[in-house]
Amino acid sequence: MTVRVVVADDQQLIRAGFVRLLEPEPDVEVVGEAADGRAAVELCRTARPDVVLMDIRMPVLDGIAATREVTASTGARVVVLTTYDRDEYVFSALEAGASGFLLKDAPPEELVRAIHVVAAGESLLAPAVTTRLVGELVAARARHRDAERQLARLTPREREVLPLLARGLSNAEIAARLHLGETTVKTHVAAVLDKLGVRDRVQAVVFAYEAGIVTPGR
Structure with a gap:
């Protein structure tokens, strides 16, 4: 043929x-x-x-x-x-x-x-x-598994804080959204950074996007 x-x-x-x-x-x-x-x-x-x-x-x-x-x-x-x-x-x-x-x-x-x-x-x-494609998929799955393990360490309240933090809200804005005191939110944010093993809020944002906690445009 x-x-x-x-x-x-x-x-x-x-x-x-x-x-x-x-x-x-x-x-x-x-x-x-x-x-x-x-x-x-x-x-x-x-x-x-x-x-x-x-x-x-x-x-x-x-x-x-x-x-x-x-x-x-x-x-x-x-x-x-x-x-x-x-x-x-x-x-x-x-x-x-x-x-x-x-x-x-x-x-x-x-x-x-x-x-x-x-x-x-x-x-x-x-x-x-x-x-290279297989390598990328394996790496992506490994990152996803690591993210799941890290997210499992967060308390329910900390999991509420993370997406708001990732969208760029300040501690005061997060506090108003969740009806919490600003000092309480500051404590939650510090705990989130520590449990995720990230250095600062910027790295927390990157983590949240990579883990699918937030997506562009939302």
């Missing part, structure tokens, strides 16, 4: 390089090229590729947004290709529906393999990306 491929990249030389790389493959056919994200989406709707090689940084519509539209409106599966290996791109690409993520300096045989793996309905991440 021949895998139909669309190449989307705003740099013509890179697009041409991918096309030349794939031309000798007997079971891969490049059915179109796109120089921006919007053109890639429209091309996928008409050419109906099996796989899209999608750059991230493109004009008109970036590769993440284009991936989201392609996966939502066509049956194509997307392999995101980039020179950048920053974690936020990996997470964004996966959230947008990408099935694969490769760096552009990957060996040619790895790219061809990625196309076949993704076309077969599986997912693929570059080895270096996978290692």
Whole structure:
């Protein structure tokens, strides 16, 4: 079975390089090229590729947004290709529906393999990306477990104080909110800092956000 491929990249030389790389493959056919994200989406709707090689940084519509539209409106599966290996791109690409993520300096045989793996309905991440991604998830879970242990040390009243402290309220404002004396609140705040093992109110704010006690915009 021949895998139909669309190449989307705003740099013509890179697009041409991918096309030349794939031309000798007997079971891969490049059915179109796109120089921006919007053109890639429209091309996928008409050419109906099996796989899209999608750059991230493109004009008109970036590769993440284009991936989201392609996966939502066509049956194509997307392999995101980039020179950048920053974690936020990996997470964004996966959230947008990408099935694969490769760096552009990957060996040619790895790219061809990625196309076949993704076309077969599986997912693929570059080895270096996978290692780092798993490491981040493990670290995040470890931080979450540590946060749970630290939060368990707080009294019910101290757990009421922490989110208010994290939202930037002063001792006087916390006291008014909880109908407590300001001296009592000062004692609770000191206990919270001590039990969480943080140096000051700023670190307590960071802890509260990392632990999910408060979220941005709330």
